[in-house]
Amino acid sequence: MLSDGTPVALVTGGGAGIGAAVCARLAAGGHRVAVVDRDAEAATRVAAECSGLAVACDVTSDTAMGAAVDEVETWGGRLDLVVLNAGSVGGQSGIDALDVAGYRRVMGVNVDHVVFGLNAALPALRRAGGGTVIATSSLAGLVGMPGDAIYTLSKHAVVGYVRSAAASLTGEPIRVMAVCPGFTDTALIADIRDRFGGFPLLGASDVADAVSSMVEKGESGECWFVQPGREPAPFRFRDVPGPAEAGAPPPLHGDG
Template identity: 65%
Template sequence: MDLTGKVALVTGGASGIGAAAARRLAAAGARVAIADRVQAPFADELGGLALTGDVADPECMPAHVAAVEEAFGRLDVVLLNAGVTAGQSGVADLDLEAYRRIVGVNVDHVVFGLTAAVPALRRAGGGQVVATASLAGLVAMPGDALYTMTKHAVVGYVRSAAPMLATDGIRVNAVCPGFADTPLIARAKARFADFPLLTAEDVATAIESVLERGEPGECWFVQPGRDPAPYGFRGVPGPRGAPRPPDVDWSDH
């Protein structure tokens, strides 16, 4: 992967998957802005930019994008990686504050991030956006319904947004890792004692593969011991004899 002359923005970049991906992007030649709630301690060593803020705040991602363009003059790659868990099932119980938090970080941040990045990517002549989803965005995850809901939302958003931006030279994808040994599962790590876990580097490798070879709208699964690859979604049967539904330009509505 050669990103010489390119500029990347990574959210949730101070640790875990985000930190591994930021280092990988910098090694490929990109200038990297690392955004998180706390300042990334290694941003200076990468020659990058450390940004802080709450990505669930509607004003945060536009401010991050503006800061990146001011510092580096352009934006080419965006990794929307920040994420949290709910800490509750969301079925038999519901902590409203925690519910709002997981939706804000896992869903709103992806929407705010993409819409903030698109104008900058267009000014750069195109670019790439990768959202970190999860296997929980592809299959049911009993016991963690809220997290599953948010990651399904990310997958659906990516698949729907990608065709709309492909004509602008902007490629939108998702990576969908299985359980990874990162701070996100730290409190529950004992439950995975006998279960193979991904490393942050495994997921960074998958992100690199998506940036190199991904097609618009693909959602790549990442599992221990397997090469990352696009997930094959099954088509939904349509009405018998019905033509393909038309593409709708909602800007006219």
């Protein structure tokens, strides 16, 4: 146990890409960082670079996520920040010729892991007196992305879960947020990078900087967009219209 009051962070998918950049950014900012990844070798490499802890974990398993949280809390003496960043691309349209195994894989990594991670982390965060959970969604969690309905479904689910979880935890000193980056130059888009041509891509460090800003000043329930050349900020959701007042005429066709 290393606890001396230094904040402890757990980052899933920390062995590469955005996750590795987040680990480096948090370590530079004073966190002790636990690097959680299914690739034990990658986790060990990143953990060595930030003087942290490497944890090999299948994030799609609730028991494995629970064990990872327990290991990190025991190592650090506390848990203050959880970044649920592990993710998978869809790779199929999702509207015809459905690859069911691929669908289950994407939902397991992108959705189940966020649910399991939050549930596993809450007791430890409460023992620390509060904390922060940030899940990695995507711009595909805010708008439809043609050609990959399964990925879009999973990322919309993360946004909805985060907003609901934050509301459910109102009154507790625990923030739950989502980061929603645009296309980011990582291994996840390696096979399709040539399709982007001159389209501007984010770097992993851009997303890590946004996560750092969220830790510093984000409010629970927020979903921050990250786009090249723009300052990351909370996405402003439109309010849903309430019911019409009693006796009011029904809306005209095309209204409401």
